[in-house]
Amino acid sequence: MITFYDFASTVPGKTFNPNTWKTRYSLNYKQLPYKTEWVEFSEEIEKVCKKMGIPPTSKRPDGSGAYTLPAIYDDSTKTGVADSLLIAAYLDKTYPDTPKLLPAGTEALQTAFVDAFMSKFGSSWQLSIPLLLKLLLPSNVDFYVRTRSAALGKPLLDILPVGEEREAQWKSLKAGLSVVDAWYQKNGGGPFIMGNTPSFADFVVGGFFSFVKAGVQNVPEPEWKEVLEGDNGRWKKLGEALEKYEVMV
Amino acid sequence: MITFYDFASTVPGKTFNPNTWKTRYSLNYKQLPYKTEWVEFSEEIEKVCKKMGIPPTSKRPDGSGAYTLPAIYDDSTKTGVADSLLIAAYLDKTYPDTPKLLPAGTEALQTAFVDAFMSKFGSSWQLSIPLLLKLLLPSNVDFYVRTRSAALGKPLLDILPVGEEREAQWKSLKAGLSVVDAWYQKNGGGPFIMGNTPSFADFVVGGFFSFVKAGVQNVPEPEWKEVLEGDNGRWKKLGEALEKYEVMV
The missing domain is CATH 3.40.30.10 (Glutaredoxin)
Structure with a gap:
């Protein structure tokens, strides 16, 4: 087990x-x-x-x-x-008899994909702080803020983007996801990065969107809704295809 | 033809x-x-x-x-x-009967790879300007400098890195290539990103190193030699495996 x-x-x-x-x-x-x-x-x-x-x-x-x-x-x-x-x-x-997360020959490409995907966020990860603060157990918030602030060298809540910077980060986040969408467009039409079979790369992308879906229940910023429904429904379609792997055990 | x-x-x-x-x-x-x-x-x-x-x-x-x-x-x-x-x-x-550049199912992953690889260079592409200036036909140098300067909004030769900035760019370039090496390490041991069969991603990486090899014949900066021989011989090994596809027609 x-x-x-x-x-x-x-x-x-x-x-x-x-x-x-x-x-x-x-x-x-x-x-x-x-x-x-x-x-x-x-x-x-x-x-x-x-x-x-x-x-x-x-x-x-x-x-x-x-x-x-x-x-x-x-x-x-x-x-x-x-x-x-x-x-x-x-x-x-x-467990070699189970479906492959990293299909033969794609292990290195999948690793590069994770890097490529994460690089699309840049400083726009800061937009997700309000979501995270609502999702953590209240008793864990202090630990999160304290350890993150130490890593950043300044109080976490000071970097919450506002005004023009916030606008710029939203623009950057959406542009980054549209680049990822352009990669998916090369997959021959299926919902997954390799077409009709999921692989680890899809779980990386799916993890991000599942986090957003959980977070926006408490932080109804309209921009998150735009992200979830953006790129001509690409992420909605991926989310639906991943639903069967979301069972909680 | x-x-x-x-x-x-x-x-x-x-x-x-x-x-x-x-x-x-x-x-x-x-x-x-x-x-x-x-x-x-x-x-x-x-x-x-x-x-x-x-x-x-x-x-x-x-x-x-x-x-x-x-x-x-x-x-x-x-x-x-x-x-x-x-x-x-x-x-x-x-030409479906010829070896695939983008093996079935990997088209999107290969596209993401190109993005991931290029993103490792950042501003360190500036280190390659001296190589390029030596490789271009002398009669083409003015066109290159003029069009690049226009795109940059300042004279190209003004951005040639020197001193501490040059050091930082070398460090960044080498660190970036070591990340790419770490991806290749996941390939099961072959010289190529998918193992023993080349694909488009290898030609992207190979193109960069072939450019450097051509350039350092005229610009013998020791750092380029370190790059070519770096990452425990990864790029030397890849270069040797690609040699048979370097015929000039």
């Missing part, structure tokens, strides 16, 4: 984090049996990972390990893995 | 441009018969394209078409195409 570590949230029975979504989609797509262990967005992340022997995903400036979710612990192999892309590679290798 | 429009250069019998290289690799990989028509980097580009009915690849601020190479004209279908990625898609479609 696989244990999947996901973030607890205010959305009842629902995950919200764009990164842990990537792994939930992955597990559901492969129809692997798993159970979710809900982790608070707090010191609990590091505690749980250390307890299960799940390695850190990067280093802090002081050289100590930084722990993040998603993470899994696989009982059957006694293996802990963190980072959605590493988890995808682990699952493909360990 | 396909006519391939490439830039004339000071390198005897050799192409140099990173973008036209993508198409030369493509044609050679497919073993399609073609002849090269050498075009000067000057008003000749637009003249030749217009004459052959090859469409522009973008628009100038005044709304008129901007013409670029690579371009091809295919006698057998009376079709002119410009832009290396559009040419690749055209060749795959028109």
Whole structure:
């Protein structure tokens, strides 16, 4: 049995984090049996990972390990893995008879895709702060603001974009997503990046839109609605095609 | 017979441009018969394209078409195409029995790869100006400097990086290429992005390194040598694997 570590949230029975979504989609797509262990967005992340022997995903400036979710612990192999892309590679290798997240020959292209997709956001990730603050458990908000502020070197709430800067960030976010739409247009017509079969890249894009869908329930900014319905329905269509992999276990 | 429009250069019998290289690799990989028509980097580009009915690849601020190479004209279908990625898609479609540049299902991922690769350069493309100035026909240098300066809104030679900025750009360029190397590391061990079979993405990367190899013959900056030999021999190995597709016709 696989244990999947996901973030607890205010959305009842629902995950919200764009990164842990990537792994939930992955597990559901492969129809692997798993159970979710809900982790608070707090010191609990590091505690749980250390307890299960799940390695850190990067280093802090002081050289100590930084722990993040998603993470899994696989009982059957006694293996802990963190980072959605590493988890995808682990699952493909360990369960070779399940549908591939990184189809043969595309592993490197999928990795480049993740980089290309993330690079489209630039500083417009700041637009998602209000969503995140509403989705985190109220008891976790302080931890999030404190650790993010430390990483930024200034108070997180100071960087919330306003006025012209906010306009520019919306414009940049929408333009970036339209570039991603132009990539999808080359896929031969299916809802997924490789056509009619989903792969990890779709779960990366889907994770972002699932996060937005969860967030706008509390933060009804009209721009998010435009994003969700934009690019001639591309993201709506992708969301519908991904629905069957959104089961909560 | 396909006519391939490439830039004339000071390198005897050799192409140099990173973008036209993508198409030369493509044609050679497919073993399609073609002849090269050498075009000067000057008003000749637009003249030749217009004459052959090859469409522009973008628009100038005044709304008129901007013409670029690579371009091809295919006698057998009376079709002119410009832009290396559009040419690749055209060749795959028109000659379905030749090896695929964009293997089925990867068209969108390859497109995203091109974006991801180009995004690694940022302002460090400025480091390549000295190479380009040596590779262009002397009679074309003025056209290049003039049109680039107009696009930049300041004299091209003013942006040649020096001192600390130059150091920073080298660092950024090398770091960017190391990220691309990390993508290649996921390919299962072959020299190419999809493993042992080349695809368009490799020709994009190969085009950059072929340009550098041609350029450093005249501009022996030690940093370029480090780039060519960097990333644990990744680019040397890729270059060797691509050699057989570098025939000049």
